[in-house]
Amino acid sequence: MVKVIFFDFDGVILDSMPIRDYGFKKIFKEFPQKEVEDFLVYHNNNGGLSRFHKIEYFYTNILKKTISEKEIEIYANEFSEIMKNELINKKYLISDTLNFIRKNNDNFIYHIVSGSEQKELRFLCKKLDIDKYFKSIEGSPTVKNDLVKNILDKEKYKKEESILIGDSINDYEAALINGISFFGFNNASLKDKGQYLDRFINLEGILNGKL
Template identity: 35%
Template sequence: MITHENNIQNYLIKYKTIFWDFDGVIKDSVLIKGEAYKKTFKKFGFNTTNKIMMHHLDNGGVSRFKKIPLYLSWTDEIITKEKISLYLEEFSNNSINLVIDCKPIPGAFEMVKFLSLNSLNILVTATPEKDIDKILNKISLKNYFHKIYGAEMDKYAVVKEVLSNSSNKINDFIFIGDSEIDVKAAISNKVPFLLKVGKDNLELAKDYKLPFIRNFKSNTKVDFSFTEVD
């Protein structure tokens, strides 16, 4: 395989619109969210919370609106709309401050700010809008995003809507994410994708032949190891 590199700043600056995922891309919060799920369901014991954590880690990018009803189905609770709302609220309370306090991905804040000077940053997250709004305000990042889409809208639909309202060419867009849902939202709309690699998702780069990075530090190089065959 051919490996060639490109400075991350130079690589991204050529795009006019950049879709950003949040958890695992801007904030190192994937495990933190897992801890919030465990805390929310702790009364059901270790086996249930461990199963929840494993599912959460294997299904990054999936909204809590889908996860909470599923996790409730693994308990002895009688599932009602009111019960789901109660657990959603508890999870929200458990997760917001944890996400605010957790570490950012190195260089991510600076990269978002830098790219906002000449490009449109669009946040596409599985976090509800009211929660991500609180988080972004607290970490002083909200003003650097042109638009913010929360869990209320499917990621594929967000990308499709933005594309349909733009006169730019498809190669003027890029999606930066870390989950298979992010990948599919991009490639289903024929949008280029950059994978933010963490502990457990390098296989996505191999499976989908994606360029990838590990952080956004100014000296970071985009790795193309899996995109070309010698």
């Protein structure tokens, strides 16, 4: 019986990926378009990784340049301001997910584990009026593997009673490493990883033993 659900944020609760694409294009506007486009492919294939990692990846792996921690922080702060201004609009909430969360709020314990920067993540959840549904809201720079592990350890949850729902390979890996079940969502390339949800209504059936 499942009692605990770990939710990824971007692409699962909030349809934010196009806005995050826009944000990265804006902070990297002084660089050649080809390099930025190559970076966006990496960004979209690794939705569960933090912006700190992605900014460093852009410099070291695509631009072949070095970047200091201070420079990473400057870019990350600029990116965060763009996100705070854009993503507080409730129109970006994924209604299918939100309906499940509201309907089953008394049946499960919810946690958010995200690659988004933690302060920004909590700010957005508060502004979107969804923070009340989650026992904790955890983000980067702590990597997702550790976010899940820390919560499992702290709350003493049973792994067989816990699942993670995500839209990226990094979410799948976080579930795999921590020994909990994974449900893919909103990314067809995950259909061979764990179980896959075309719609959240299907999750109710699975968890109730009807599917």
